Amino acid sequence: MICKLCNGFYLDDDTLFGLFSFSEICLDCQKRFEPKSLYEVIPIDKGLIEYHYLYENINLSKKQEAYLNKHLSIFYIYLAGNSEKYDLYIFLDDDMYHNSSIFGSYLNDFKHVFVFSLMRKELLYKDVF
Numbered sequence: 001m002i003c004k005l006c007n008g009f010y011l012d013d014d015t016l017f018g019l020f021s022f023s024e025i026c027l028d029c030q031k032r033f034e035p036k037s038l039y040e041v042i043p044i045d046k047g048l049i050e051y052h053y054l055y056e057n058i059n060l061s062k063k064q065e066a067y068l069n070k071h072l073s074i075f076y077i078y079l080a081g082n083s084e085k086y087d088l089y090i091f092l093d094d095d096m097y098h099n100s101s102i103f104g105s106y107l108n109d110f111k112h113v114f115v116f117s118l119m120r121k122e123l124l125y126k127d128v129f
Contacts, residue, residue: 005029005064033064035071042123047111049123050086056120068118075116085112092117 001012003026010026025033035054042049054071072091079089087110090096097117107113115123 003029004067005033033068035068035074037074038120044107044113046109047087047113049107049113049115051092051123052114052116053120054118058119060119065118072116072118079114086114087111088113090115092121097121 001010001022002008003010004024006026006029008026012023023030033055037052037054038056039050039052042051052075054074055068060068079086088106090106090113092115
């Protein structure tokens with residue numbers, strides 16, 4: 001089979017269960033791209049920002065990023081159970097990150113903000129706020 005992340009050939013599990021359940025990515029990529037919920041807390045004037053992300057210091061192609069976006073469901077499930085805890089939710093993608101001055105203007109009136117992204121982005125106080 002061909003791995004959807006590295007495009008390399010690999011052999012899947014050769015058990016009876018493996019005949020009916022095919023892995024989309026190789027074992028190396030499963031280990032390398034296993035999502036880990038990481039977060040930082042950033043104080044702001046009226047409260048704080050919880051910045052959550054899954055991958056740190058990793059270079060991804062657009063194809064890999066599109067495939068790994070399915071892991072963002074970790075945050076959606078978390079937010080479904082904790083919706084009253086936060087005043088604002090922001091998904092930080094590349095477009096939002098590059099327009100950080102717009103992003104910062106939304107935060108002035110909120111106390112507890114939940115920001116999440118696939119990969120860690122450097123949030124500089126002077127650029128965002």
